[in-house]
Amino acid sequence: MSTEDHPAKKMRLEAKVIGTHNGTFHCDEALAVYLLKHTKAYGDADLKRTRDPAVLNTCDIVVDVGGVYDETTQRFDHHQRGFEEIFGHGFSTKLSSAGLVYKHFGKQIIANRLQMGEDEPKVETLWLKLYKEFIEAIDAIDNGISQYPTDLKPRYRLRTDVSARVGYLNPAWNQSVDSQTVDAKFQDASALVGSEFMNRLDYYANAWLPARDLVIAALNKRKEIDPSGHIILFEQFAPWKEHLFELEESLAIPEAEKPIYVLYPDETANNWRIQAVPVSPESFESRKALPEKWRGIRDDALSQLSGVDGCIFIHASGFIGGNKTKDGVLNLANLALNI
Known part of the structure:
Protein backbone atom coordinates (compact mmCIF):
# COMPACT_ATOMS: atom_id res chain seq x y z
CA MET A 1 0.00 0.00 0.00
CA SER A 2 1.39 3.40 -0.93
CA THR A 3 1.66 6.34 1.49
CA GLU A 4 -1.19 8.07 -0.31
CA ASP A 5 -3.40 5.02 0.20
CA HIS A 6 -2.65 4.69 3.93
CA PRO A 7 -4.95 7.05 5.95
CA ALA A 8 -2.72 7.22 9.02
CA LYS A 9 0.39 8.06 7.02
CA LYS A 10 -1.51 10.57 4.90
CA MET A 11 -2.78 12.30 8.05
CA ARG A 12 0.75 12.39 9.43
CA LEU A 13 2.10 13.97 6.26
CA GLU A 14 -0.52 16.70 6.50
CA ALA A 15 0.11 17.49 10.17
CA LYS A 16 0.64 21.18 10.85
CA VAL A 17 3.95 22.41 12.22
CA ILE A 18 4.63 24.88 15.02
CA GLY A 19 7.97 26.63 14.68
CA THR A 20 10.07 28.23 17.39
CA HIS A 21 13.80 28.85 17.91
CA ASN A 22 16.26 26.19 18.98
CA GLY A 23 18.99 26.48 21.62
CA THR A 24 18.34 27.99 25.05
CA PHE A 25 14.62 28.18 25.73
CA HIS A 26 12.54 30.53 27.85
CA CYS A 27 9.23 30.40 29.62
CA ASP A 28 7.36 32.46 27.05
CA GLU A 29 7.81 30.20 24.02
CA ALA A 30 7.50 27.08 26.20
CA LEU A 31 4.05 28.26 27.26
CA ALA A 32 3.17 29.56 23.78
CA VAL A 33 3.81 26.12 22.27
CA TYR A 34 1.83 24.41 25.02
CA LEU A 35 -1.11 26.74 24.50
CA LEU A 36 -1.08 26.19 20.76
CA LYS A 37 -1.19 22.43 21.36
CA HIS A 38 -4.50 23.05 23.13
CA THR A 39 -6.16 24.83 20.21
CA LYS A 40 -8.32 23.31 17.51
CA ALA A 41 -5.95 24.34 14.74
CA TYR A 42 -2.69 23.11 16.25
CA GLY A 43 -3.69 20.39 18.70
CA ASP A 44 -2.01 17.67 16.59
CA ALA A 45 0.80 19.83 15.24
CA ASP A 46 4.44 18.83 15.16
CA LEU A 47 7.12 21.08 16.63
CA LYS A 48 10.19 22.34 14.80
CA ARG A 49 12.88 24.19 16.80
CA THR A 50 15.22 26.09 14.50
CA ARG A 51 16.44 29.54 13.54
CA ASP A 52 16.75 28.68 9.86
CA PRO A 53 14.42 31.09 8.00
CA ALA A 54 13.91 28.60 5.18
CA VAL A 55 12.65 25.97 7.62
CA LEU A 56 10.55 28.47 9.58
CA ASN A 57 8.90 29.57 6.34
CA THR A 58 7.51 26.05 5.95
CA CYS A 59 5.86 26.13 9.40
CA ASP A 60 2.17 26.85 9.75
CA ILE A 61 2.72 29.06 12.79
CA VAL A 62 5.91 30.55 14.25
CA VAL A 63 6.40 31.90 17.77
CA ASP A 64 9.24 33.82 19.41
CA VAL A 65 11.44 33.92 16.34
CA GLY A 66 11.42 35.39 12.85
CA GLY A 67 11.03 39.08 13.60
CA VAL A 68 7.38 39.30 12.48
CA TYR A 69 4.08 39.78 14.24
CA ASP A 70 1.22 39.19 11.82
CA GLU A 71 -1.88 37.28 12.83
CA THR A 72 -2.95 36.75 9.22
CA THR A 73 0.22 34.78 8.47
CA GLN A 74 0.37 33.25 11.96
CA ARG A 75 3.70 34.82 12.90
CA PHE A 76 4.04 35.77 16.56
CA ASP A 77 7.45 37.22 17.39
CA HIS A 78 8.09 40.17 19.70
CA HIS A 79 11.82 40.87 19.32
CA GLN A 80 11.67 43.13 16.27
CA ARG A 81 12.33 46.85 16.45
CA GLY A 82 9.14 48.86 16.86
CA PHE A 83 7.12 46.06 18.43
CA GLU A 84 4.95 47.53 21.21
CA GLU A 85 1.92 45.23 21.26
CA ILE A 86 0.09 45.02 24.60
CA PHE A 87 -2.83 42.97 25.88
CA GLY A 88 -5.07 46.00 26.43
CA HIS A 89 -8.03 45.94 28.84
CA GLY A 90 -6.04 48.08 31.26
CA PHE A 91 -2.76 46.15 30.89
CA SER A 92 0.25 48.00 29.47
CA THR A 93 3.02 45.38 29.64
CA LYS A 94 4.63 44.61 26.28
CA LEU A 95 3.73 41.11 25.14
CA SER A 96 6.09 38.19 24.71
CA SER A 97 5.25 35.19 22.53
CA ALA A 98 3.22 33.78 25.44
CA GLY A 99 1.09 36.91 25.65
CA LEU A 100 0.67 37.10 21.89
CA VAL A 101 -0.57 33.54 21.61
CA TYR A 102 -2.76 33.96 24.69
CA LYS A 103 -4.24 37.20 23.35
CA HIS A 104 -5.31 35.52 20.11
CA PHE A 105 -6.07 31.97 21.26
CA GLY A 106 -6.70 32.25 25.01
CA LYS A 107 -10.47 32.48 24.91
CA GLN A 108 -10.67 29.42 22.67
CA ILE A 109 -8.40 27.45 25.02
CA ILE A 110 -10.45 28.44 28.08
CA ALA A 111 -13.76 27.70 26.36
CA ASN A 112 -12.51 24.29 25.24
CA ARG A 113 -11.32 23.47 28.75
CA LEU A 114 -14.67 24.47 30.28
CA GLN A 115 -16.75 23.09 27.39
CA MET A 116 -18.64 26.31 26.80
CA GLY A 117 -18.88 28.94 24.09
CA GLU A 118 -16.19 31.59 23.66
CA ASP A 119 -18.85 34.30 24.00
CA GLU A 120 -19.80 33.20 27.54
CA PRO A 121 -19.13 36.05 30.01
CA LYS A 122 -17.24 33.67 32.31
CA VAL A 123 -14.73 32.97 29.53
CA GLU A 124 -13.98 36.69 29.21
CA THR A 125 -13.62 37.03 32.99
CA LEU A 126 -11.22 34.08 33.20
CA TRP A 127 -9.27 35.26 30.14
CA LEU A 128 -8.55 38.57 31.87
CA LYS A 129 -7.90 36.93 35.24
CA LEU A 130 -5.35 34.44 33.87
CA TYR A 131 -3.52 37.22 32.08
CA LYS A 132 -3.32 39.29 35.26
CA GLU A 133 -2.27 36.44 37.55
CA PHE A 134 -0.16 34.23 35.27
CA ILE A 135 0.70 35.46 31.79
CA GLU A 136 1.61 39.10 32.38
CA ALA A 137 4.60 38.29 34.61
CA ILE A 138 5.96 35.92 31.95
CA ASP A 139 5.61 38.69 29.34
CA ALA A 140 7.31 41.22 31.59
CA ILE A 141 10.22 39.00 32.62
CA ASP A 142 10.94 37.96 29.05
CA ASN A 143 10.91 41.60 27.95
CA GLY A 144 13.14 42.70 30.84
CA ILE A 145 10.51 44.87 32.52
CA SER A 146 11.13 45.55 36.21
CA GLN A 147 8.28 44.65 38.51
CA TYR A 148 8.91 47.77 40.57
CA PRO A 149 9.71 50.95 38.58
CA THR A 150 10.26 53.83 41.02
CA ASP A 151 7.40 53.50 43.50
CA LEU A 152 6.10 50.77 45.80
CA LYS A 153 3.27 49.61 43.55
CA PRO A 154 4.29 46.69 41.31
CA ARG A 155 3.63 46.88 37.58
CA TYR A 156 2.46 43.27 37.49
CA ARG A 157 1.82 40.34 39.81
CA LEU A 158 4.49 37.70 40.27
CA ARG A 159 2.84 34.66 41.83
CA THR A 160 4.77 31.63 40.52
CA ASP A 161 8.37 32.41 39.45
CA VAL A 162 7.71 29.83 36.74
CA SER A 163 9.99 31.75 34.35
CA ALA A 164 12.96 30.95 36.59
CA ARG A 165 11.98 27.30 36.93
CA VAL A 166 11.73 26.96 33.17
CA GLY A 167 15.17 28.54 32.90
CA TYR A 168 16.62 25.96 35.27
CA LEU A 169 15.64 23.20 32.84
CA ASN A 170 18.15 24.45 30.28
CA PRO A 171 21.47 22.57 30.23
CA ALA A 172 24.16 24.10 32.41
CA TRP A 173 26.69 26.32 30.67
CA ASN A 174 29.46 23.72 31.04
CA GLN A 175 27.42 20.72 29.89
CA SER A 176 28.03 19.26 26.47
CA VAL A 177 24.65 18.44 24.95
CA ASP A 178 23.23 17.89 21.48
CA SER A 179 20.16 19.49 19.95
CA GLN A 180 18.00 16.43 20.61
CA THR A 181 18.71 16.69 24.34
CA VAL A 182 17.85 20.39 24.39
CA ASP A 183 14.66 19.76 22.41
CA ALA A 184 13.63 17.11 24.94
CA LYS A 185 14.29 19.52 27.80
CA PHE A 186 12.19 22.13 25.99
CA GLN A 187 9.30 19.66 25.93
CA ASP A 188 9.73 19.23 29.70
CA ALA A 189 9.67 23.01 30.13
CA SER A 190 6.56 23.38 27.98
CA ALA A 191 4.78 20.67 29.99
CA LEU A 192 5.84 22.34 33.26
CA VAL A 193 4.55 25.83 32.49
CA GLY A 194 1.54 24.50 30.59
CA SER A 195 0.37 22.27 33.41
CA GLU A 196 0.63 25.20 35.84
CA PHE A 197 -1.44 27.32 33.48
CA MET A 198 -4.14 24.67 33.28
CA ASN A 199 -4.11 24.18 37.04
CA ARG A 200 -4.62 27.92 37.51
CA LEU A 201 -7.39 27.94 34.92
CA ASP A 202 -9.16 25.06 36.68
CA TYR A 203 -8.86 26.82 40.03
CA TYR A 204 -10.18 30.14 38.75
CA ALA A 205 -13.05 28.43 36.92
CA ASN A 206 -14.07 26.04 39.69
CA ALA A 207 -13.23 27.97 42.88
CA TRP A 208 -12.45 31.63 42.16
CA LEU A 209 -15.47 32.33 39.93
CA PRO A 210 -18.00 30.66 42.29
CA ALA A 211 -16.61 32.77 45.15
CA ARG A 212 -17.00 35.88 43.01
CA ASP A 213 -20.65 34.97 42.38
CA LEU A 214 -21.19 34.70 46.15
CA VAL A 215 -19.64 38.12 46.71
CA ILE A 216 -21.82 39.67 43.99
CA ALA A 217 -24.93 38.16 45.57
CA ALA A 218 -23.93 39.35 49.06
CA LEU A 219 -23.19 42.85 47.77
CA ASN A 220 -26.59 43.03 46.11
CA LYS A 221 -28.33 41.95 49.34
CA ARG A 222 -26.27 43.95 51.81
CA LYS A 223 -28.91 46.67 52.31
CA GLU A 224 -31.33 43.97 53.41
CA ILE A 225 -28.91 43.31 56.29
Whole structure:
Protein backbone atom coordinates (compact mmCIF):
# COMPACT_ATOMS: atom_id res chain seq x y z
CA MET A 1 0.00 0.00 0.00
CA SER A 2 1.39 3.40 -0.93
CA THR A 3 1.66 6.34 1.49
CA GLU A 4 -1.19 8.07 -0.31
CA ASP A 5 -3.40 5.02 0.20
CA HIS A 6 -2.65 4.69 3.93
CA PRO A 7 -4.95 7.05 5.95
CA ALA A 8 -2.72 7.22 9.02
CA LYS A 9 0.39 8.06 7.02
CA LYS A 10 -1.51 10.57 4.90
CA MET A 11 -2.78 12.30 8.05
CA ARG A 12 0.75 12.39 9.43
CA LEU A 13 2.10 13.97 6.26
CA GLU A 14 -0.52 16.70 6.50
CA ALA A 15 0.11 17.49 10.17
CA LYS A 16 0.64 21.18 10.85
CA VAL A 17 3.95 22.41 12.22
CA ILE A 18 4.63 24.88 15.02
CA GLY A 19 7.97 26.63 14.68
CA THR A 20 10.07 28.23 17.39
CA HIS A 21 13.80 28.85 17.91
CA ASN A 22 16.26 26.19 18.98
CA GLY A 23 18.99 26.48 21.62
CA THR A 24 18.34 27.99 25.05
CA PHE A 25 14.62 28.18 25.73
CA HIS A 26 12.54 30.53 27.85
CA CYS A 27 9.23 30.40 29.62
CA ASP A 28 7.36 32.46 27.05
CA GLU A 29 7.81 30.20 24.02
CA ALA A 30 7.50 27.08 26.20
CA LEU A 31 4.05 28.26 27.26
CA ALA A 32 3.17 29.56 23.78
CA VAL A 33 3.81 26.12 22.27
CA TYR A 34 1.83 24.41 25.02
CA LEU A 35 -1.11 26.74 24.50
CA LEU A 36 -1.08 26.19 20.76
CA LYS A 37 -1.19 22.43 21.36
CA HIS A 38 -4.50 23.05 23.13
CA THR A 39 -6.16 24.83 20.21
CA LYS A 40 -8.32 23.31 17.51
CA ALA A 41 -5.95 24.34 14.74
CA TYR A 42 -2.69 23.11 16.25
CA GLY A 43 -3.69 20.39 18.70
CA ASP A 44 -2.01 17.67 16.59
CA ALA A 45 0.80 19.83 15.24
CA ASP A 46 4.44 18.83 15.16
CA LEU A 47 7.12 21.08 16.63
CA LYS A 48 10.19 22.34 14.80
CA ARG A 49 12.88 24.19 16.80
CA THR A 50 15.22 26.09 14.50
CA ARG A 51 16.44 29.54 13.54
CA ASP A 52 16.75 28.68 9.86
CA PRO A 53 14.42 31.09 8.00
CA ALA A 54 13.91 28.60 5.18
CA VAL A 55 12.65 25.97 7.62
CA LEU A 56 10.55 28.47 9.58
CA ASN A 57 8.90 29.57 6.34
CA THR A 58 7.51 26.05 5.95
CA CYS A 59 5.86 26.13 9.40
CA ASP A 60 2.17 26.85 9.75
CA ILE A 61 2.72 29.06 12.79
CA VAL A 62 5.91 30.55 14.25
CA VAL A 63 6.40 31.90 17.77
CA ASP A 64 9.24 33.82 19.41
CA VAL A 65 11.44 33.92 16.34
CA GLY A 66 11.42 35.39 12.85
CA GLY A 67 11.03 39.08 13.60
CA VAL A 68 7.38 39.30 12.48
CA TYR A 69 4.08 39.78 14.24
CA ASP A 70 1.22 39.19 11.82
CA GLU A 71 -1.88 37.28 12.83
CA THR A 72 -2.95 36.75 9.22
CA THR A 73 0.22 34.78 8.47
CA GLN A 74 0.37 33.25 11.96
CA ARG A 75 3.70 34.82 12.90
CA PHE A 76 4.04 35.77 16.56
CA ASP A 77 7.45 37.22 17.39
CA HIS A 78 8.09 40.17 19.70
CA HIS A 79 11.82 40.87 19.32
CA GLN A 80 11.67 43.13 16.27
CA ARG A 81 12.33 46.85 16.45
CA GLY A 82 9.14 48.86 16.86
CA PHE A 83 7.12 46.06 18.43
CA GLU A 84 4.95 47.53 21.21
CA GLU A 85 1.92 45.23 21.26
CA ILE A 86 0.09 45.02 24.60
CA PHE A 87 -2.83 42.97 25.88
CA GLY A 88 -5.07 46.00 26.43
CA HIS A 89 -8.03 45.94 28.84
CA GLY A 90 -6.04 48.08 31.26
CA PHE A 91 -2.76 46.15 30.89
CA SER A 92 0.25 48.00 29.47
CA THR A 93 3.02 45.38 29.64
CA LYS A 94 4.63 44.61 26.28
CA LEU A 95 3.73 41.11 25.14
CA SER A 96 6.09 38.19 24.71
CA SER A 97 5.25 35.19 22.53
CA ALA A 98 3.22 33.78 25.44
CA GLY A 99 1.09 36.91 25.65
CA LEU A 100 0.67 37.10 21.89
CA VAL A 101 -0.57 33.54 21.61
CA TYR A 102 -2.76 33.96 24.69
CA LYS A 103 -4.24 37.20 23.35
CA HIS A 104 -5.31 35.52 20.11
CA PHE A 105 -6.07 31.97 21.26
CA GLY A 106 -6.70 32.25 25.01
CA LYS A 107 -10.47 32.48 24.91
CA GLN A 108 -10.67 29.42 22.67
CA ILE A 109 -8.40 27.45 25.02
CA ILE A 110 -10.45 28.44 28.08
CA ALA A 111 -13.76 27.70 26.36
CA ASN A 112 -12.51 24.29 25.24
CA ARG A 113 -11.32 23.47 28.75
CA LEU A 114 -14.67 24.47 30.28
CA GLN A 115 -16.75 23.09 27.39
CA MET A 116 -18.64 26.31 26.80
CA GLY A 117 -18.88 28.94 24.09
CA GLU A 118 -16.19 31.59 23.66
CA ASP A 119 -18.85 34.30 24.00
CA GLU A 120 -19.80 33.20 27.54
CA PRO A 121 -19.13 36.05 30.01
CA LYS A 122 -17.24 33.67 32.31
CA VAL A 123 -14.73 32.97 29.53
CA GLU A 124 -13.98 36.69 29.21
CA THR A 125 -13.62 37.03 32.99
CA LEU A 126 -11.22 34.08 33.20
CA TRP A 127 -9.27 35.26 30.14
CA LEU A 128 -8.55 38.57 31.87
CA LYS A 129 -7.90 36.93 35.24
CA LEU A 130 -5.35 34.44 33.87
CA TYR A 131 -3.52 37.22 32.08
CA LYS A 132 -3.32 39.29 35.26
CA GLU A 133 -2.27 36.44 37.55
CA PHE A 134 -0.16 34.23 35.27
CA ILE A 135 0.70 35.46 31.79
CA GLU A 136 1.61 39.10 32.38
CA ALA A 137 4.60 38.29 34.61
CA ILE A 138 5.96 35.92 31.95
CA ASP A 139 5.61 38.69 29.34
CA ALA A 140 7.31 41.22 31.59
CA ILE A 141 10.22 39.00 32.62
CA ASP A 142 10.94 37.96 29.05
CA ASN A 143 10.91 41.60 27.95
CA GLY A 144 13.14 42.70 30.84
CA ILE A 145 10.51 44.87 32.52
CA SER A 146 11.13 45.55 36.21
CA GLN A 147 8.28 44.65 38.51
CA TYR A 148 8.91 47.77 40.57
CA PRO A 149 9.71 50.95 38.58
CA THR A 150 10.26 53.83 41.02
CA ASP A 151 7.40 53.50 43.50
CA LEU A 152 6.10 50.77 45.80
CA LYS A 153 3.27 49.61 43.55
CA PRO A 154 4.29 46.69 41.31
CA ARG A 155 3.63 46.88 37.58
CA TYR A 156 2.46 43.27 37.49
CA ARG A 157 1.82 40.34 39.81
CA LEU A 158 4.49 37.70 40.27
CA ARG A 159 2.84 34.66 41.83
CA THR A 160 4.77 31.63 40.52
CA ASP A 161 8.37 32.41 39.45
CA VAL A 162 7.71 29.83 36.74
CA SER A 163 9.99 31.75 34.35
CA ALA A 164 12.96 30.95 36.59
CA ARG A 165 11.98 27.30 36.93
CA VAL A 166 11.73 26.96 33.17
CA GLY A 167 15.17 28.54 32.90
CA TYR A 168 16.62 25.96 35.27
CA LEU A 169 15.64 23.20 32.84
CA ASN A 170 18.15 24.45 30.28
CA PRO A 171 21.47 22.57 30.23
CA ALA A 172 24.16 24.10 32.41
CA TRP A 173 26.69 26.32 30.67
CA ASN A 174 29.46 23.72 31.04
CA GLN A 175 27.42 20.72 29.89
CA SER A 176 28.03 19.26 26.47
CA VAL A 177 24.65 18.44 24.95
CA ASP A 178 23.23 17.89 21.48
CA SER A 179 20.16 19.49 19.95
CA GLN A 180 18.00 16.43 20.61
CA THR A 181 18.71 16.69 24.34
CA VAL A 182 17.85 20.39 24.39
CA ASP A 183 14.66 19.76 22.41
CA ALA A 184 13.63 17.11 24.94
CA LYS A 185 14.29 19.52 27.80
CA PHE A 186 12.19 22.13 25.99
CA GLN A 187 9.30 19.66 25.93
CA ASP A 188 9.73 19.23 29.70
CA ALA A 189 9.67 23.01 30.13
CA SER A 190 6.56 23.38 27.98
CA ALA A 191 4.78 20.67 29.99
CA LEU A 192 5.84 22.34 33.26
CA VAL A 193 4.55 25.83 32.49
CA GLY A 194 1.54 24.50 30.59
CA SER A 195 0.37 22.27 33.41
CA GLU A 196 0.63 25.20 35.84
CA PHE A 197 -1.44 27.32 33.48
CA MET A 198 -4.14 24.67 33.28
CA ASN A 199 -4.11 24.18 37.04
CA ARG A 200 -4.62 27.92 37.51
CA LEU A 201 -7.39 27.94 34.92
CA ASP A 202 -9.16 25.06 36.68
CA TYR A 203 -8.86 26.82 40.03
CA TYR A 204 -10.18 30.14 38.75
CA ALA A 205 -13.05 28.43 36.92
CA ASN A 206 -14.07 26.04 39.69
CA ALA A 207 -13.23 27.97 42.88
CA TRP A 208 -12.45 31.63 42.16
CA LEU A 209 -15.47 32.33 39.93
CA PRO A 210 -18.00 30.66 42.29
CA ALA A 211 -16.61 32.77 45.15
CA ARG A 212 -17.00 35.88 43.01
CA ASP A 213 -20.65 34.97 42.38
CA LEU A 214 -21.19 34.70 46.15
CA VAL A 215 -19.64 38.12 46.71
CA ILE A 216 -21.82 39.67 43.99
CA ALA A 217 -24.93 38.16 45.57
CA ALA A 218 -23.93 39.35 49.06
CA LEU A 219 -23.19 42.85 47.77
CA ASN A 220 -26.59 43.03 46.11
CA LYS A 221 -28.33 41.95 49.34
CA ARG A 222 -26.27 43.95 51.81
CA LYS A 223 -28.91 46.67 52.31
CA GLU A 224 -31.33 43.97 53.41
CA ILE A 225 -28.91 43.31 56.29
CA ASP A 226 -28.39 46.98 57.12
CA PRO A 227 -29.79 49.99 55.18
CA SER A 228 -26.37 51.67 55.25
CA GLY A 229 -24.87 48.92 53.09
CA HIS A 230 -21.95 48.71 55.53
CA ILE A 231 -22.50 45.06 56.51
CA ILE A 232 -22.05 42.07 54.20
CA LEU A 233 -23.33 38.66 55.29
CA PHE A 234 -22.19 35.34 53.80
CA GLU A 235 -24.13 32.20 54.64
CA GLN A 236 -21.07 30.10 53.80
CA PHE A 237 -17.37 30.79 53.99
CA ALA A 238 -15.71 31.95 50.77
CA PRO A 239 -12.60 34.01 49.96
CA TRP A 240 -14.09 37.47 49.52
CA LYS A 241 -11.44 40.15 49.89
CA GLU A 242 -10.01 40.34 46.36
CA HIS A 243 -13.46 40.10 44.77
CA LEU A 244 -14.90 42.79 47.02
CA PHE A 245 -12.35 45.42 45.99
CA GLU A 246 -12.61 44.59 42.29
CA LEU A 247 -16.41 44.61 42.36
CA GLU A 248 -16.59 47.86 44.33
CA GLU A 249 -14.62 49.48 41.53
CA SER A 250 -16.46 47.85 38.63
CA LEU A 251 -19.88 48.55 40.18
CA ALA A 252 -18.86 52.12 41.13
CA ILE A 253 -20.10 51.74 44.72
CA PRO A 254 -19.99 55.15 46.44
CA GLU A 255 -17.61 55.54 49.38
CA ALA A 256 -20.53 56.19 51.72
CA GLU A 257 -22.07 52.82 50.85
CA LYS A 258 -18.99 50.60 50.85
CA PRO A 259 -18.98 47.64 53.25
CA ILE A 260 -17.18 48.06 56.55
CA TYR A 261 -17.78 44.66 58.19
CA VAL A 262 -18.04 41.20 56.66
CA LEU A 263 -19.82 38.39 58.51
CA TYR A 264 -19.35 34.72 57.69
CA PRO A 265 -19.39 31.25 59.28
CA ASP A 266 -16.02 29.95 60.44
CA GLU A 267 -14.74 27.41 57.90
CA THR A 268 -13.47 25.00 60.59
CA ALA A 269 -16.02 25.34 63.41
CA ASN A 270 -19.67 26.05 64.02
CA ASN A 271 -18.96 29.63 65.00
CA TRP A 272 -19.20 32.94 63.16
CA ARG A 273 -16.66 35.64 62.36
CA ILE A 274 -16.85 39.39 61.97
CA GLN A 275 -14.05 40.93 59.96
CA ALA A 276 -13.33 44.59 59.29
CA VAL A 277 -12.74 45.38 55.61
CA PRO A 278 -9.17 46.64 55.07
CA VAL A 279 -8.47 49.93 53.31
CA SER A 280 -6.83 47.98 50.46
CA PRO A 281 -6.40 44.26 49.68
CA GLU A 282 -2.84 44.14 51.04
CA SER A 283 -3.33 46.51 53.96
CA PHE A 284 -3.46 45.64 57.66
CA GLU A 285 -5.32 48.90 58.32
CA SER A 286 -9.12 48.61 58.45
CA ARG A 287 -11.76 50.97 57.12
CA LYS A 288 -13.16 50.87 60.65
CA ALA A 289 -11.58 48.48 63.11
CA LEU A 290 -13.71 46.89 65.79
CA PRO A 291 -13.99 49.11 68.89
CA GLU A 292 -10.78 49.57 70.86
CA LYS A 293 -12.42 48.76 74.19
CA TRP A 294 -13.34 45.27 72.90
CA ARG A 295 -9.88 44.40 71.61
CA GLY A 296 -8.01 41.58 73.30
CA ILE A 297 -11.05 40.62 75.39
CA ARG A 298 -12.48 37.09 75.25
CA ASP A 299 -15.48 34.92 76.06
CA ASP A 300 -17.77 35.92 78.93
CA ALA A 301 -15.79 39.06 79.70
CA LEU A 302 -16.33 40.24 76.12
CA SER A 303 -20.02 39.32 76.22
CA GLN A 304 -20.47 41.35 79.39
CA LEU A 305 -18.53 44.30 78.01
CA SER A 306 -20.32 44.39 74.66
CA GLY A 307 -23.74 43.25 75.86
CA VAL A 308 -23.78 40.53 73.16
CA ASP A 309 -24.16 36.91 74.23
CA GLY A 310 -21.90 34.20 72.86
CA CYS A 311 -18.78 36.27 72.23
CA ILE A 312 -15.54 34.37 71.66
CA PHE A 313 -12.86 37.00 71.00
CA ILE A 314 -11.88 40.29 69.40
CA HIS A 315 -8.34 40.41 68.00
CA ALA A 316 -5.97 42.83 69.70
CA SER A 317 -5.71 44.86 66.46
CA GLY A 318 -9.49 44.98 66.01
CA PHE A 319 -9.53 43.52 62.52
CA ILE A 320 -11.47 40.34 63.34
CA GLY A 321 -13.62 38.78 66.03
CA GLY A 322 -15.81 35.77 66.73
CA ASN A 323 -19.17 34.83 68.17
CA LYS A 324 -21.03 31.55 68.52
CA THR A 325 -23.97 32.62 66.35
CA LYS A 326 -24.89 34.61 63.26
CA ASP A 327 -27.13 36.89 65.34
CA GLY A 328 -24.18 37.48 67.65
CA VAL A 329 -21.82 38.78 64.95
CA LEU A 330 -24.65 40.79 63.44
CA ASN A 331 -25.25 42.46 66.80
CA LEU A 332 -21.51 43.16 67.16
CA ALA A 333 -21.43 44.71 63.67
CA ASN A 334 -24.42 46.95 64.38
CA LEU A 335 -22.90 48.12 67.64
CA ALA A 336 -19.46 48.68 66.11
CA LEU A 337 -20.90 50.86 63.34
CA ASN A 338 -22.20 53.29 65.92
CA ILE A 339 -19.23 53.42 68.28
